Every structure is written in structure tokens, then in C-alpha cells.
Amino acid sequence: MSKFPKLQIGLVGCGSFGESHLAAFKGIPYVQVTAVTDVVESRARNLATKYGIDQVTRDYRELCSLPQLDAVSVVTTEDQHLGPVLEALRHGKHVFVEKPIATSIEDGERMLEASRKAGRILMPGHLLRFEARYALVKEQLTSGRLGQIVSIFARRNRPKKQGKIYKRTPLVLETAIHDIDTMLWYTGKKVKSVNAFEVALEPGGMADLLWAVLQFEGGAVGVLQTMWLLPDKTEALDDAMQVVTTSGIANVDILHSGLTLWHEEGHEMPDVSYEPRICGSVYGALREELSYFALCALEGRAPVLVTAEDGVNALRVGLAVVESARTGGTVMM
Ligand SMILES: NC(=O)c1ccc[n+]([C@@H]2O[C@H](COP(=O)([O-])OP(=O)(O)OC[C@H]3O[C@@H](n4cnc5c(N)ncnc54)[C@H](O)[C@@H]3O)[C@@H](O)[C@H]2O)c1
Structure with missing residues (x-):
């Protein structure tokens, strides 16, 4: 015991x-x-x-x-x-x-x-707040080493086979919601307007690809790209973010993780960011996130790294993306 x-x-x-x-x-x-x-x-x-x-x-x-x-x-x-x-x-x-x-x-x-x-x-579960690269960029922004945000581009692409499972939910809520939350976290600003464009390969079906442009209060622009169109053999996380500021640029690259394995059957680039498995245990952002939740619960203190309000704010922007893609118009928030 x-x-x-x-x-x-x-x-x-x-x-x-x-x-x-x-x-x-x-x-x-x-x-x-x-x-x-x-x-x-x-x-x-x-x-x-x-x-x-x-x-x-x-x-x-x-x-x-x-x-x-x-x-x-x-x-x-x-x-x-x-x-x-x-x-x-x-x-x-x-x-x-x-x-x-x-x-x-x-x-x-x-x-x-x-x-x-x-x-x-x-x-x-806004996981990127606990991923080392994304969190380090936030720290640079908070400390002032990076200046005012001018634009943020985010990419989050997944294989077709995952789309077959997750098209039960609008694409933006499944994948890009992570990047929307990160953009809200980094800028500390509300989104003013949303323009989104979707492509569904099956007529009348759920989107396979989405682009969205978010305009933040204060003038920064966010661009999201996400899709279920990577070939099924893609064993990599095609995720990235570029933050352009008045005094520098931060590039987050999850795709080129620094680990490539070549086998007789092919090659792979395993996840070393979100939930890498080592000897049966999960490391990375998921473990950090759940550890933080458990510690806050044990000590009876409110989480400050991410709140329920953050979850609803990201959802509000995600649903505006859905609405803009559906109507083809600008959604003012
Ligand atoms: N943070 C991340 O990176 C990340 C990654 C993958 C999935 N997710 C999220 O995790 C959640 C689950 O995704 P998943 O990939 O495990 O999906 P899944 O379909 O594999 O699993 C969902 C499970 O919930 C069960 N379920 C549904 N309604 C239930 C109910 N009322 N009571 C009990 N069980 C119920 C289903 O039977 C199913 O087994 C989703 O919200 C998804 O978006 C987050």
C-alpha cells in the first residue's frame, strides 16, 4: 500500500x-x-x-x-x-x-x-498547452522576447482512415480546435470575424479539408489548415505552427520530430510530442496534462493553465468556422 x-x-x-x-x-x-x-x-x-x-x-x-x-x-x-x-x-x-x-x-x-x-x-483537454514546443512559445510571448503577434498559421493534417472514424464531428471541432485554443491563448484576444472554406470530396458529405481565416481584435490574423487527406500510409503527425511577431518568428514543427526509424518494411516518424509510449508508459503532453489535472484535484486548487471557459471560447470560434464554411459568408463574432 x-x-x-x-x-x-x-x-x-x-x-x-x-x-x-x-x-x-x-x-x-x-x-x-x-x-x-x-x-x-x-x-x-x-x-x-x-x-x-x-x-x-x-x-x-x-x-x-x-x-x-x-x-x-x-x-x-x-x-x-x-x-x-x-x-x-x-x-x-x-x-x-x-x-x-x-x-x-x-x-x-x-x-x-x-x-x-x-x-x-x-x-x-486542450493538449497543446502542455506540449513543450507550444508552451515554450507561450513563455516567449509572455516574457516579451517575442513582440506583438502579427499572424499565426497552424497546420493539423491527418490520414484518410482517421477521417472515416472522426467525420462524425465537424472537422474543425475534431482537429483544429487545438490550434484555435492555442491562438486564443497566445494572443489573449477575442476573435472578431471568421471566414472558412471547406472541401468535401463526397457531394453533401462532411468536409475532408478546411481553411479558415480568423481576425483577432487588435488586428492579428490566424490561418488554420486541416484535413483528412493524408495518404493512409502516412505514419506521422503533420502538425506545425508559425507565429509572426513584431520582433521575431516562432516555428513549431511537430512533423520533423527528430526521430526517423527505417525498417525493411518502410519507415516511420513516431510521435514524440503528444503521447509517446516508452516501455508501455505514456509520456509527453498527455501525461503532463493529466498529471496537472490530477494534482489540481488532489490539492483542491483551480487549474489556471487551462479553464472550462477556455474550452467554451474555443468552441465558440470552432462553431463560427462551421457556420462560415456552411454559408460561404463572414461570421462576425
Ligand atoms: N486531445 C486529443 O489529442 C484527442 C485525441 C483523440 C481523441 N480525443 C477526444 O477524445 C474523445 C474520445 O475520442 P476517441 O478517439 O476515444 O473516440 P472513440 O470512438 O474511440 O471512443 C469513444 C467511446 O465513448 C463511448 N461512449 C459514447 N457515449 C457514451 C456514454 N454515454 N457512456 C459511456 N461511453 C460512451 C463509445 O462507446 C466509445 O467506446 C473525443 O472527444 C475526441 O475528440 C482527443
Whole structure:
């Protein structure tokens, strides 16, 4: 038995990123995941066995009512965050919720209100705030070594096979929401207007590619590029950001990670940024992010690195992008 206090966590949503959470939590010494649930029970059972978790509950209501839990991690599909978030807060648990915080402003605001009322943490999964390169740029901006932001360009491209799964949610809310949050974080300004352009290869289908131009109060311009069009064999994260300021430029390059592996079957450029696996443990931004959440929950202090309001602000801009792409017009915010 450990002599250190451990945060008892329950996990709702045992899909692909739910498993990433479990693998990351396993490496955090002051966390213990003791219950999991999923609407597909076999997924919850499989992960409970794999990660040595005691309890599989029938549904999120039962999980959220477990008295031993201090916190709940919500990793359900994008439009299924509201129910578990509200239920966990109602039972006085701290909550981590994956991005996008919600798929409608109304849901996001209901979550904000519930977390204020419960006096519990509600922290959204804006991972880039915990990625070393993106965080170092923020530090340069805050210290004044980089001047006023003139423009930010962000790229976040994924293979077609991922599009087949994630086209259930508008592209911008699935991928570029990370960059929108980062742009809001870096500039500290509101977005004034949005112009977005989408291409769907299937007539009437969900977008395969998106470009968006955001104009910030104070004049800075943000440009987003994101797509589900990388060839399926692309085993790399095609992510980058360029921040142009009045006294310098910051270039973040996730694609050229500094590690290339050549094998007889081909080559790969593994993730060393977001959730690299080393000896079965998750390192990188995901571990930093979940460690920070768990520490805030254990110590009962509000997270300042990212807040629920940040999650709703990013969602508001994301939905304006959806609206502009749909109507072909400028959305004023
Ligand atoms: N931060 C990141 O970089 C990152 C990366 C991938 C996914 N995500 C986010 O994580 C979330 C989950 O994504 P995923 O890739 O794991 O999707 P997924 O489809 O693999 O898993 C979602 C799981 O939630 C379960 N589920 C849905 N509704 C439920 C409910 N009411 N109760 C219990 N279980 C329910 C589904 O059965 C499924 O197993 C999404 O919000 C996604 O955008 C974030």
C-alpha cells in the first residue's frame, strides 16, 4: 500500500483515446483509476482487465455515484460529453473532459454553470498547452522576447482512415480546435470575424479539408489548415505552427520530430510530442496534462493553465468556422 494519497478516478468512454488516458494515468504515481464504463460493455471489460481496474459499471450514472471516486475523466464521443460531465459534477467529482468541451454552446454553458455551482474543477483537454514546443512559445510571448503577434498559421493534417472514424464531428471541432485554443491563448484576444472554406470530396458529405481565416481584435490574423487527406500510409503527425511577431518568428514543427526509424518494411516518424509510449508508459503532453489535472484535484486548487471557459471560447470560434464554411459568408463574432 502506497503511503502517498492517490486521486481515485473513474473513466467514462473506453474507446481509443480512453485507452490513452488509462495508459497515461498508469504512469502517474498519485492517481489510481478504479472504475470504468462504456456503452459498449465489452470495451470497458477489456480495458479493465488490461489495466487492472477493479470495477466496471453499467453506465456513467452508476460510475459517477461511486463514493470512492474523487474525479471523473470523460472521453466519450464528442457529442456525448454533457451527460457524464453534469452527472459527475452533481456528485461532487472533479471532471476532466476531452476536447471539444461540447458540440453546442448551450451544452458548454450548462457545464460551466454546473461546475461553478458544484465548486469542482472542470478542465477541458486542450493538449497543446502542455506540449513543450507550444508552451515554450507561450513563455516567449509572455516574457516579451517575442513582440506583438502579427499572424499565426497552424497546420493539423491527418490520414484518410482517421477521417472515416472522426467525420462524425465537424472537422474543425475534431482537429483544429487545438490550434484555435492555442491562438486564443497566445494572443489573449477575442476573435472578431471568421471566414472558412471547406472541401468535401463526397457531394453533401462532411468536409475532408478546411481553411479558415480568423481576425483577432487588435488586428492579428490566424490561418488554420486541416484535413483528412493524408495518404493512409502516412505514419506521422503533420502538425506545425508559425507565429509572426513584431520582433521575431516562432516555428513549431511537430512533423520533423527528430526521430526517423527505417525498417525493411518502410519507415516511420513516431510521435514524440503528444503521447509517446516508452516501455508501455505514456509520456509527453498527455501525461503532463493529466498529471496537472490530477494534482489540481488532489490539492483542491483551480487549474489556471487551462479553464472550462477556455474550452467554451474555443468552441465558440470552432462553431463560427462551421457556420462560415456552411454559408460561404463572414461570421462576425
Ligand atoms: N486531445 C486529443 O489529442 C484527442 C485525441 C483523440 C481523441 N480525443 C477526444 O477524445 C474523445 C474520445 O475520442 P476517441 O478517439 O476515444 O473516440 P472513440 O470512438 O474511440 O471512443 C469513444 C467511446 O465513448 C463511448 N461512449 C459514447 N457515449 C457514451 C456514454 N454515454 N457512456 C459511456 N461511453 C460512451 C463509445 O462507446 C466509445 O467506446 C473525443 O472527444 C475526441 O475528440 C482527443
